[in-house]
Structure formats: C-alpha cells, structure tokens
Amino acid sequence: MFEGCFVQRVEDLRTESAFEMLAKAKKLESAGREIIHLEIGEPDFKTPAHIVEAGVKALRDGYTRYTQVTGMPDLKEAVVSYTSTYKNINTNADEVVIVPGGKPIIFYTILALVNEGDEVICPNPSFPIYENVIRYAGGIPVFLEIKEEKDFRVDIEDLKKKISSKTKLLVLNSPANPTGGVLTQQDILQIAGLIKGKGIFVLSDEIYGRICYGTKPVSIATVPEMKDYTVILDGFSKTYSMTGWRLGYGIMNKAIAEKISSLMVNSVSCTAGFVQMAGKAALEGSQDDVDRMVEKFEKRRDMLVSGLNSINGIKCAVPQGAFYVFPNIKELGIKSDKFADYLLEKASVAALSGTAFGCYGEGYIRLSYANSMDNLEKALERISKAVQAL
Numbered sequence: 001m002f003e004g005c006f007v008q009r010v011e012d013l014r015t016e017s018a019f020e021m022l023a024k025a026k027k028l029e030s031a032g033r034e035i036i037h038l039e040i041g042e043p044d045f046k047t048p049a050h051i052v053e054a055g056v057k058a059l060r061d062g063y064t065r066y067t068q069v070t071g072m073p074d075l076k077e078a079v080v081s082y083t084s085t086y087k088n089i090n091t092n093a094d095e096v097v098i099v100p101g102g103k104p105i106i107f108y109t110i111l112a113l114v115n116e117g118d119e120v121i122c123p124n125p126s127f128p129i130y131e132n133v134i135r136y137a138g139g140i141p142v143f144l145e146i147k148e149e150k151d152f153r154v155d156i157e158d159l160k161k162k163i164s165s166k167t168k169l170l171v172l173n174s175p176a177n178p179t180g181g182v183l184t185q186q187d188i189l190q191i192a193g194l195i196k197g198k199g200i201f202v203l204s205d206e207i208y209g210r211i212c213y214g215t216k217p218v219s220i221a222t223v224p225e226m227k228d229y230t231v232i233l234d235g236f237s238k239t240y241s242m243t244g245w246r247l248g249y250g251i252m253n254k255a256i257a258e259k260i261s262s263l264m265v266n267s268v269s270c271t272a273g274f275v276q277m278a279g280k281a282a283l284e285g286s287q288d289d290v291d292r293m294v295e296k297f298e299k300r301r302d303m304l305v306s307g308l309n310s311i312n313g314i315k316c317a318v319p320q321g322a323f324y325v326f327p328n329i330k331e332l333g334i335k336s337d338k339f340a341d342y343l344l345e346k347a348s349v350a351a352l353s354g355t356a357f358g359c360y361g362e363g364y365i366r367l368s369y370a371n372s373m374d375n376l377e378k379a380l381e382r383i384s385k386a387v388q389a390l
C-alpha cells in the first residue's frame with residue numbers, strides 16, 4: 001500500500017536484525033517451541049532495586065512534566081562527577097546532553113555533523129545503527145575491517161589508508177558490539193595521532209565501558225586536544241540493566257551540545273523526568289550490582305568460550321568486554337546467515353549472523369551471554385548436536 005509515497009531515504013533505511021530475529025523466535029515460541037534467546041543485547045538482570053525505588057518515588061513526587069531539553073541539572077551534575085571518576089575526564093553540565101537511550105546520540109550526532117557526501121569511517125562488523133544513520137544522513141560509510149587476528153581491535157595501518165580529505169567523522173566502539181574487542185591505550189593514542197588537527201570528529205560509543213574483564217577501556221577524549229572533537233555516547237541500558245527505561249547521554253563540546261539540543265527540541269522535547277531521577281540514583285548510588293553483574297558475565301563468558309571451542313569447526317576468541325562472543329564458524333562451510341537460521345530451526349537457539357553487523361562479519365555469529373548459566377549450557381548442547389548434524 002502507498003507505493004511510491006514514501007521518502008526514498010526512509011524507504012532505504014535499514015533495520016537492526018536483532019529485533020527481526022527476536023520476532024522470528026517469538027513466533028516459533030507462540031507455536032509452542034522452547035527457544036533459548038541469545039540474540040538480543042540486553043542484560044538478563046533486574047534493574048537494581050534502589051534505582052527502581054528512585055523512579056517510583058520520582059513519579060509520586062510529581063516528576064511527570066517536561067524537563068529542560070538537554071536534561072535536568074541534577075542528573076547532568078551526576079554525569080559530570082561519574083565521568084570524572086570512571087572516564088578520568090573533566091567536563092561540565094553544558095557539555096552533557098541527556099537523551100532517551102544511547103541510540104539518539106548516534107542519530108543526533110550524525111545528523112548534526114555529517115553532510116551529504118561526507119565520509120564517515122565506521123568499524124565493520126559493528127552496531128548496525130551507525131551505518132544505517134550515516135546513509136540516512138547522506139554520508140558515505142567507509143568501512144574499517146575489524147579483524148579477529150588483530151584481537152578485534154582497530155588495524156592502525158588500515159585506518160591510515162581510510163582517512164581522506166572528505167573524512168568528517170570516525171566511529172569508535174570500545175568495548176565493542178558484536179566482537180567484545182577493547183582498544184588499548186596504545187591504540188587510542190595512535191588513532192588520535194592519525195586524526196588530530198584534521199577537523200575529524202569522533203563518535204566514541206562507550207556504552208559497554210563498565211563491562212570489561214581485563215584492561216579498562218580508555219576514552220579518546222582523554223587524549224589532549226581530542227576532547228573538543230569527541231562526542232562520547234554512554235547510557236544506562238547495559239550498565240544498570242535499564243534497557244526499557246530509555247535513558248542515555250552524550251558528552252561533547254558546548255557548541256555541538258547546542259545543535260543536539262536543537263534536534264531534541266524538534267523531536268522528543270526532553271527525556272522523562274522520573275526516568276532521569278532514576279538515572280541519578282544509578283550514578284550516585286551503590287555500584288555493587290554492576291560489579292556483581294560483571295563478575296557473573298565473566299564466568300558465563302569463560303564457560304561459553306570453552307564450550308564453543310570444544311565443538312568441531314567452531315573457534316571462539318576470548319572477548320575482553322561487553323556480553324557477546326563472536327565465534328568463527330568458517331570451517332563449518334556454511335554462510336553465517338544460513339547458520340543462524342539453521343540454529344533457530346534445528347536447535348531452537350536464537351543467534352545473530354555476523355553479517356547483521358556488516359559484510360566483514362561473514363564467517364562469524366554473535367551470541368549474547370546475557371542469559372542464565374543453565375540456558376547457556378543447554379544452548380551449547382543444542383549447538384553441538386546441530387553442528388554434528390550439518
């Protein structure tokens with residue numbers, strides 16, 4: 001219906017396959033199949049009780065009206081102090097923009113900075129929203145292959161070759177979705193060395209910043225002269241199991257913040273006040289739940305990686321952050337998307353094809369270990385059987 005009525009850019013706008021796979025899996029479930037969900041990127045833990053309480057109290061206290069467009073001063077101050085503690089970056093409230101989720105920072109930053117024909121260097125495989133929005137804005141995605149043999153970090157020599165006079169923005173994501181790769185301090189310094197002074201901005205997606213198992217990730221905004229050119233994306237969805245609350249923020253130069261404020265006022269007006277109050281409680285309250293969650297993730301990761309490596313034809317590197325494994329399935333001799341469909345059909349395990357994150361994801365699948373140890377063990381048994389039956 002309405003053929004030819006829609007704007008071409010909207011017609012062309014792609015989706016996030018995780019939600020498509022979730023829909024397929026749900027359909028099978030409603031037909032009576034018992035599916036193990038390893039496709040969607042959301043912690044399986046409850047939002048910590050003190051955060052829920054703060055949200056409920058805020059509703060009762062009347063935080064039910066519009067707030068300041070870029071966020072409530074109290075939450076912004078909490079972000080400023082959190083950023084100093086966890087990222088070692090000094091900022092101020094004028095540089096903080098509170099938004100409904102992490103995703104809007106991707107959307108708004110690209111809309112504010114990328115003109116028709118501008119090149120944006122984007123890791124591949126990576127979170128598909130980057131490429132989708134770059135194309136939507138009329139920008140040209142220039143893919144930076146993220147390779148297993150480089151520990152799923154950035155290949156600096158490759159990056160050097162991708163930079164051109166048209167490069168406007170570089171997207172970084174560390175710890176990374178879907179690979180779990182974490183950039184080292186040395187990587188960050190080398191990347192900054194390549195782009196500094198060239199007017200290239202960075203969208204530094206740090207949403208998994210607290211979910212890491214070895215060396216702590218470093219923000220490129222800590223490198224002298226890089227802060228003004230960096231938009232940091234962070235949020236509450238992953239760290240505090242708050243995916244459904246829709247709360248995130250960006251940290252950026254005041255001039256960029258003003259443009260994002262203009263996009264906010266013209267789209268969503270502001271972020272829900274009681275949700276912001278819950279976010280303040282998350283940042284200022286006890287971090288024990290976060291630490292416990294990361295400890296659990298690490299145990300699951302270790303179990304899943306060793307289980308996958310014991311299956312003939314699958315090789316799985318140990319991810320350093322986030323809650324995904326990105327096993328190599330090249331030896332199985334089946335395309336990644338076919339294998340993901342096969343796992344759903346044959347093993348009732350919902351997983352994502354590596355190509356859901358870009359062309360260089362061929363040969364891999366992504367499994368989320370935001371699921372119970374029991375379910376992960378069951379999934380491993382099922383995957384192993386399905387692989388034997390290939």
Ligand SMILES: Cc1ncc(COP(=O)(O)O)c(C=O)c1O
Nearest residue numbers: 041101102103127177207235237
């Ligand atoms: C790398 C990355 N950035 C941003 C987001 C968006 O997070 P939110 O759900 O808060 O919008 C996600 C969610 O999966 C993600 O994986």
